[in-house]
Amino acid sequence: MENHTESTTVSHSSSELGNHSDLTVHVFNSSSELLEKLHQRWSTVEKKPYPAMYSSIYGGIILDPAMMVIPIDDHMVHRGHGVFDTAIILDGYLYELDVHLDRILRSAAKAKISLPFPQSTLRSILIQLTAVSKCKKGTLRYWLSAGPGNFLLSSSGCPTPAFYAVVIDDDFSQCKEGVKVITSTVAMKPPLFATMKNVNYLPNVLSVMEAEEKGAFASIWVDEAGYIAEGPNVNVAFITKEKELLMPLFDSILHGCTAKRLLELAPRLVEQGILKGVTIKNVTVEEAKGAAEMMYVGSTLPLLPIIMWDDQPIGKGQVGELTMALSDLLWNDMVAGPDTKRIPVPYIE
Known part of the structure; x- marks a missing residue:
């Protein structure tokens, strides 16, 4: 009885392998090939929902949505060690940006995330990002992260914290329906x-x-x-x-x-x-x-x-x-x- 059970299990396992024997996972051998694949997703999108992103990892503003990515070993991604906040873009103005910036710094302090830049620099980056995006109505969302480095719990192995921000084109309006x-x-x-x-x-x-x-x-x-x-x-x-x-x-x-x-x-x-x-x-x-x-x-x-x-x-x-x-x-x-x-x-x- 025991031998029969083992035989059935092995047979079942072999059958499963057989069902997927024709599966071959593609390997991207070049960055140009991968970039082409990333661009396919956005090739049919008429209006970009995210006109601009900032990444301290790149050290600048990104306009290509296919490149708006975060490293997989960023501790915000795999450990949730990050904080964020937002601000409103309305009629070409940023509403209550400074209040929200103050709050993300308080959140970062509680989360034991150090700042990659002084608050004044973070503020300047966000204003410049919004300007480059040309978005007149939407939201500005930004994150402070422990940063990339490894897949451990502790962020002590992360060389530097990271700052990300993205402009989201959003035609919101005053809510009047219950x-x-x-x-x-x-x-x-x-x-x-x-x-x-x-x-x-x-x-x-x-x-x-x-x-x-x-x-x-x-x-x-x-x-x-x-x-x-x-x-x-x-x-x-x-x-x-x-x-x-x-x-x-x-x-x-x-x-x-x-x-x-x-x-x-x-x-x-x-x-x-x-x-x-x-x-x-x-x-x-x-x-x-x-x-x-x-x-x-x-x-x-x-x-x-x-x-x-x-x-x-x-x-x-x-x-x-x-x-x-x-x-x-x-x-x-x-x-x-x-x-x-x-x-x-x-x-x-």
């Missing part, structure tokens, strides 16, 4: 990782996929104490029935730059008598679901109305007036805010 959300069953990140914007976004990805599988747009994380935390890559805010703007504490979640700007601008509506007040505190699920209005807060939205949560309407189940008043406040700041928030991009026509 969406449905669910409570995520995916475990949220612990505070150490949630408060730094690192590249370990698998929980975020799974929470969005879970929502999509249930016919929702995205999800809401609730912490172990039963308080509202955040969305998968956005903050969340509420309008109470007393017309008060309510946001969860940022102690254990990412303090979004757009959320921070919203809190700076919202008092204007209080002064006008439109809002009753602004409060940041622990928010229970019961309190949140009993709100009159609810919204996501994030860079390109800038506010996304939420009209239903776990198949339960929020308020009247419609986009709220105060949500849109706050959204208009943020959008106008993006379009025509102060010079301290909007950096003109020096395009070369």
